[in-house]
Amino acid sequence: MLPFAVALKSGESPYRQIVYAATKAVVSGELKPGDPFPSVRELSQALKLNPNTCQKVIAELVRDGLLEVRPGVGTVVTAARRSSAAERRELLSGQVEQLLVEAKRLGLAEADVLNAVAARWSHLFGERRDASR
Amino acid sequence: MIAVDVSRLSYRYGKVFALRDLDLAIPEGAFYALLGPNGAGKTTLLQLLMGMRRIQQGRVSLLGVERSALSIREKSTIGYIAEGQALPKWMRLEELERYLSPLYPTWDAALANDLRERFDLDPRRKIRTLSRGEYMKAALLCALAPRPKLLLMDEPFTGMDVLVKDELVRGLLDVAGNEGWSVVLSSHDVGELELLADWVGFLDAGHMQLSEPMEALRKRFKRVEVVLRDDTNRPAATLPTEWMSVERAGVRVSFIAPNFNETFVSDVLPAHFPDAARIEVFEATLRDVYLALATRERSRARREEAA
Numbered sequence: 001m002l003p004f005a006v007a008l009k010s011g012e013s014p015y016r017q018i019v020y021a022a023t024k025a026v027v028s029g030e031l032k033p034g035d036p037f038p039s040v041r042e043l044s045q046a047l048k049l050n051p052n053t054c055q056k057v058i059a060e061l062v063r064d065g066l067l068e069v070r071p072g073v074g075t076v077v078t079a080a081r082r083s084s085a086a087e088r089r090e091l092l093s094g095q096v097e098q099l100l101v102e103a104k105r106l107g108l109a110e111a112d113v114l115n116a117v118a119a120r121w122s123h124l125f126g127e128r129r130d131a132s133r
Numbered sequence: 134m135i136a137v138d139v140s141r142l143s144y145r146y147g148k149v150f151a152l153r154d155l156d157l158a159i160p161e162g163a164f165y166a167l168l169g170p171n172g173a174g175k176t177t178l179l180q181l182l183m184g185m186r187r188i189q190q191g192r193v194s195l196l197g198v199e200r201s202a203l204s205i206r207e208k209s210t211i212g213y214i215a216e217g218q219a220l221p222k223w224m225r226l227e228e229l230e231r232y233l234s235p236l237y238p239t240w241d242a243a244l245a246n247d248l249r250e251r252f253d254l255d256p257r258r259k260i261r262t263l264s265r266g267e268y269m270k271a272a273l274l275c276a277l278a279p280r281p282k283l284l285l286m287d288e289p290f291t292g293m294d295v296l297v298k299d300e301l302v303r304g305l306l307d308v309a310g311n312e313g314w315s316v317v318l319s320s321h322d323v324g325e326l327e328l329l330a331d332w333v334g335f336l337d338a339g340h341m342q343l344s345e346p347m348e349a350l351r352k353r354f355k356r357v358e359v360v361l362r363d364d365t366n367r368p369a370a371t372l373p374t375e376w377m378s379v380e381r382a383g384v385r386v387s388f389i390a391p392n393f394n395e396t397f398v399s400d401v402l403p404a405h406f407p408d409a410a411r412i413e414v415f416e417a418t419l420r421d422v423y424l425a426l427a428t429r430e431r432s433r434a435r436r437e438e439a440a
Binding site for chain 1: 162163164299302303306307310311325327328329330331348351356415416417418419420421
């Protein structure tokens with residue numbers, strides 16, 4: 001069994017599904033800094049997934065700063081790192097704009113979107129305040 | 134390095150061409166799913182790779198060496214499981230291992246032990262007493278023990294129950310996958326190949342209809358669903374012929390696009406569906422792609438026959 005929830009769906013890149021599932025587990029605190037992350041072999045066996053793909057997943061998570069490879073220990077979850085101003089801008093203006101345009105197209109009101117965001121945030125992350133802020 | 138290099142391979146049975154000018158290049162370390170309908174030529178291709186059939190036309194190289202020039206040692210690094218692999222029924226598993234190991238300079242007895250334990254096979258049992266699943270596990274053990282750099286398997290999971298398939302897949306991934314050996318697995322059942330394979334090829338009508346990394350296939354094949362604003366009768370003839378599995382029902386149109394890219398959403402779709410109420414793009418599953426390609430080929434064959 002894996003230390004984070006992932007159920008691979010057909011018709012979607014397994015690579016992206018796992019990267020997302022792992023990212024979600026890290027940001028929601030399910031996986032904490034210092035927790036060991038499954039090896040390529042463990043991912044491959046647990047998900048019956050090609051080890052090359054598993055290797056790419058881990059490489060991506062390392063690149064994103066969620067995991068680090070500690071010599072003699074293996075791959076572990078890293079402590080939260082500061083995001084760059086560019087990353088924050090891309091998310092808070094870029095992706096938010098996409099969401100709002102889509103919401104408007106579907107005829108939703110500002111309140112609908114804000115309520116949905118608040119509900120989802122508390123579902124995923126609970127009432128906890130992010131300690132690093 | 135290219136593990137399997139095939140160039141302009143043609144093979145006919147009498148007047149009928151099973152393979153026609155087939156080109157194929159499988160990179161080292163790939164887990165290659167060779168898909169195709171029954172009778173498409175997969176077994177013929179694998180037999181030609183293994184030197185079991187004479188090459189009538191074309192060239193075959195394995196692990197960088199021309200097929201006819203492979204040394205004994207090089208050959209022992211190429212493993213093969215035939216469709217319905219015939220193992221000597223009267224032998225016990227341990228006798229079969231003792232029989233095979235001197236034929237392979239690279240035979241790894243420790244690996245054979247590991248696999249036997251992993252697959253829970255009693256070495257003293259006669260092969261004729263093994264169930265279908267145990268039989269395939271024994272075949273896989275014998276194919277993996279010589280530590281092949283290239284393993285060719287013809288329909289190894291066909292007809293296996295879920296539990297056995299699960300064990301075979303994990304065994305294969307654990308050994309071949311983690312060692313970086315090249316694996317070619319032919320199947321007419323898409324099944325779990327979507328997760329196992331990182332390369333996929335589709336053999337139909339004698340040649341490779343496609344052969345590419347799984348990720349590339351995912352990027353370019355999309356299932357598109359369009360909801361039109363009204364029931365305007367758009368004749369099917371105006372839609373691009375490369376779109377496959379085109380279906381229409383009332384205001385809904387769906388199809389598989391094989392050439393998806395950024396301009397598809399911004400230019401191509403609006404151009405063909407200016408009056409769409411909604412357009413959704415999904416990743417096509419391997420099954421979707423397989424069905425689309427096989428169906429297209431059937432239609433093409435029927436049209437040629439009629440002409």
